[in-house]
Amino acid sequence: xxxxxxxxxxxxxxxxxxxxxxxxxxxxxxxxxxxxxxxxxxxxxxxxxxxxxxxxxxxxxxxxxxxxxxxxxxxxxxxxxxxxxxxxxxxxxxxxxxxxxxxxxxxxxxxxxxxxxxxxxxxxxxxxxxxxxxxxxxxxxxxxxxxxxxxxxxxxxxxxxxxxxxxxxxxxxxxxxxxxxxxxxxxxxxxxxxxxxxxxxxxxxxxxxxxxxxxxxxxxxxxxxxxxxxxxxxxxxxxxxxxxxxxxxxxxxxxxxxxxxxxxxxxxxxxxxxxxxxxxxxxxxxxxxxxxxxxxxxxxxxxxxxxxxxxxxxxxxxxxxxxxxxxxxxxxxxxxxxxxxxxxxxxxxxxxxxxxxxxxxxxxxxxxxxxxxxxxxxxxxxxxxxxxxxxxxxxxxxxxxxxxx
Amino acid sequence: xxxxxxxxxxxxxxxxxxxxxxxxxxxxxxxxxxxxxxxxxxxxxxxxxxxxxxxxxxxxxxxxxxxxxxxxxxxxxxxxxxxxxxxxxxxxxxxxxxxxxxxxxxxxxxxxxxxxxxxxxxxxxxxxxxxxxxxxxxxxxxxxxxxxxxxxxxxxxxxxxxxxxxxxxxxxxxxxxxxxxxxxxxxxxxxxxxxxxxxxxxxxxxxxxxxxxxxxxxxxxxxxxxxxxxxxxxxxxxxxxxxxxxxxxxxxxxxxxxxxxxxxxxxxxxxxxxxxxxxxxxxxxxxxx
Numbered sequence: 001x002x003x004x005x006x007x008x009x010x011x012x013x014x015x016x017x018x019x020x021x022x023x024x025x026x027x028x029x030x031x032x033x034x035x036x037x038x039x040x041x042x043x044x045x046x047x048x049x050x051x052x053x054x055x056x057x058x059x060x061x062x063x064x065x066x067x068x069x070x071x072x073x074x075x076x077x078x079x080x081x082x083x084x085x086x087x088x089x090x091x092x093x094x095x096x097x098x099x100x101x102x103x104x105x106x107x108x109x110x111x112x113x114x115x116x117x118x119x120x121x122x123x124x125x126x127x128x129x130x131x132x133x134x135x136x137x138x139x140x141x142x143x144x145x146x147x148x149x150x151x152x153x154x155x156x157x158x159x160x161x162x163x164x165x166x167x168x169x170x171x172x173x174x175x176x177x178x179x180x181x182x183x184x185x186x187x188x189x190x191x192x193x194x195x196x197x198x199x200x201x202x203x204x205x206x207x208x209x210x211x212x213x214x215x216x217x218x219x220x221x222x223x224x225x226x227x228x229x230x231x232x233x234x235x236x237x238x239x240x241x242x243x244x245x246x247x248x249x250x251x252x253x254x255x256x257x258x259x260x261x262x263x264x265x266x267x268x269x270x271x272x273x274x275x276x277x278x279x280x281x282x283x284x285x286x287x288x289x290x291x292x293x294x295x296x297x298x299x300x301x302x303x304x305x306x307x308x309x310x311x312x313x314x315x316x317x318x319x320x321x322x323x324x325x326x327x328x329x330x331x332x333x334x335x336x337x338x339x340x341x342x343x344x345x346x347x348x349x350x351x352x353x354x355x356x357x358x359x360x361x362x363x364x365x366x367x368x369x370x371x372x373x374x375x376x377x378x379x380x381x382x383x384x385x386x387x388x389x390x391x392x393x394x395x396x397x398x399x400x401x402x403x404x405x
Numbered sequence: 406x407x408x409x410x411x412x413x414x415x416x417x418x419x420x421x422x423x424x425x426x427x428x429x430x431x432x433x434x435x436x437x438x439x440x441x442x443x444x445x446x447x448x449x450x451x452x453x454x455x456x457x458x459x460x461x462x463x464x465x466x467x468x469x470x471x472x473x474x475x476x477x478x479x480x481x482x483x484x485x486x487x488x489x490x491x492x493x494x495x496x497x498x499x500x501x502x503x504x505x506x507x508x509x510x511x512x513x514x515x516x517x518x519x520x521x522x523x524x525x526x527x528x529x530x531x532x533x534x535x536x537x538x539x540x541x542x543x544x545x546x547x548x549x550x551x552x553x554x555x556x557x558x559x560x561x562x563x564x565x566x567x568x569x570x571x572x573x574x575x576x577x578x579x580x581x582x583x584x585x586x587x588x589x590x591x592x593x594x595x596x597x598x599x600x601x602x603x604x605x606x607x608x609x610x611x612x613x614x615x616x617x618x619x620x621x622x623x624x625x626x627x628x629x630x631x632x633x634x635x636x637x638x639x640x641x642x643x644x645x646x647x648x649x650x651x652x653x654x655x656x657x658x659x660x661x662x663x664x665x666x667x668x669x670x671x672x673x674x675x676x677x678x679x680x681x682x683x684x685x686x687x688x689x690x691x692x693x694x
Contacts, residue, residue, distance in 0.1 A: 049621045052525025192668050221671035225618055228413045229662040248527055252619040260536040260545035284531040
């Protein structure tokens with residue numbers, strides 16, 4: 001009897017899968033010299049949802065847009081098409097690290113695009129640094145970005161940190177408090193996981209300093225699917241403002257529960273997921289007034305064009321938080337390559353010091369970080385509009401109190 | 406306050422129990438620990454969304470279609486995939502290991518299929534979202550529907566297993582698959598029925614879940630885990646046990662969330678899970694071996 005050990009079988013399977021991935025991705029290589037761009041994203045596993053909403057569609061849209069226009073423009077004016085090498089990191093950092101190693105050392109790609117999520121970006125940052133690739137960490141929210149920039153000088157952090165989002169929200173609410181639109185009582189819930197913890201830690205002192213009282217302040221475990229108990233307690237508190245530092249499943253669950261029990265606070269804020277294109281559907285067509293993390297300048301023509309082409313190629317509009325920033329990071333890369341070429345050092349320097357024209361407007365990084373961001377957005381007439389910081393160009397005025405569901 | 410907690414806990418518990426019924430049945434009758442169980446519920450959930458969004462079928466009507474479709478799918482799955490495993494397994498232990506490995510593979514197959522067909526996005530429908538007052542406590546109507554389905558399906562199952570001749574043969578196969586043929590029972594047929602029925606319940610659970618919860622193609626494992634905890638707590642293969650354990654879990658989570666801290670619900674779940682296992686290793690209603 002032939003014996004095939006499970007390990008051997010798995011190895012064969014993996015090799016086969018990788019070969020297929022490489023083959024199917026290598027279509028563009030037919031003519032001329034190409035620019036090889038590699039990425040390892042979560043096609044399966046727990047991160048597939050996030051990567052599938054924010055990261056993968058934008059990578060694909062960008063590659064298609066660039067290749068349709070003849071390819072990446074090099075400093076000498078020649079055009080080179082993009083050839084993609086993609087691996088599935090199966091939402092595991094181990095697989096992710098192996099894939100990045102492979103992209104850098106075996107496939108020898110010219111550029112590597114980052115994976116989705118803060119944790120994944122941190123996991124591969126040392127590798128990017130080791131091989132010298134610039135890392136445009138878009139979907140990473142971290143307060144430690146200044147430290148990371150010192151440690152890995154070719155890393156770029158483009159989505160702010162927990163403090164920024166918490167402070168942006170508190171600023172918005174304290175303006176409403178001063179105008180007498182809401183009382184000083186706030187009910188806040190947060191998911192007991194990285195992002196929720198970061199935000200609530202930053203929000204507690206900020207709320208206190210602004211004169212707010214947290215009448216309800218509880219956390220819930222990741223994976224909670226039923227919010228009836230929490231929402232009924234929140235409803236019984238006297239808070240005018242409801243704030244949830246939540247992930248998409250929680251944001252959606254709380255919205256549905258609030259609607260079914262008829263909970264109508266003057267401010268209803270949820271975090272990740274509120275800016276997703278499916279949110280109006282989840283809110284039963286009544287998202288108006290709901291605030292969430294993110295926001296775009298819905299009136300800018302660049303954003304309108306971007307939404308239209310995303311809808312065309314992916315089938316649905318992008319989310320209104322990290323998607324546009326992700327696409328902007330790719331445009332930055334494209335323009336930086338046009339000016340500095342594919343040499344990693346020159347390219348990183350250009351990314352760090354150059355000014356770029358993107359879908360979110362003119363972008364210039366400060367200390368390798370994108371700081372000019374919107375922190376809070378609100379659904380108004382079917383669009384998720386940025387409302388904080390109120391002074392930033394393109395921000396709309398927040399509607400408080402929120403209309404009833 | 407106490408009443409609110411009680412009602413919310415009962416409703417939550419019923420949705421948990423409904424999710425676990427099929428798994429306990431499949432293991433109890435066929436000795437197949439179906440790790441792809443959560444994925445099967447997801448398939449039903451997606452099916453309901455498609456029927457609702459593309460064909461305009463009201464979810465409760467779609468449920469009536471999905472339930473028998475689940476039975477058919479389970480029937481085929483057993484015939485094609487499980488039967489060969491059962492046939493070559495002599496002792497009981499081998500089938501358990503084989504079925505765990507096989508369904509573990511099936512899990513990824515179905516998950517991959519769902520990702521290809523439906524993408525990675527969150528999916529949700531709005532149906533019967535309005536609140537209904539139950540003794541003054543507002544409860545979402547779609548969760549109440551799940552509670553009713555759970556009570557009806559669970560009750561019917563318990564009654565059928567204990568009171569009918571069909572139930573007797575099923576219990577015979579469950580207790581002693583080796584001796585059941587001696588009294589003229591076609592073990593293969595009964596096991597296939599049991600597996601199909603379990604799949605049908607998984608589909609029902611998934612379809613009713615789609616009415617009240619947002620889900621995505623990668624959520625199956627979460628459902629399997631929840632169902633596994635309930636099944637093991639209630640006593641593997643024991644339908645009444647799964648019902649009681651599900652409701653108990655829902656109650657504990659809600660009480661802890663309101664009286665102590667929502668952050669401790671997960672800890673409470675596993676604390677009572679541990680306690681039950683220490684106190685009764687075979688589950689609340691498990692047979693002593």
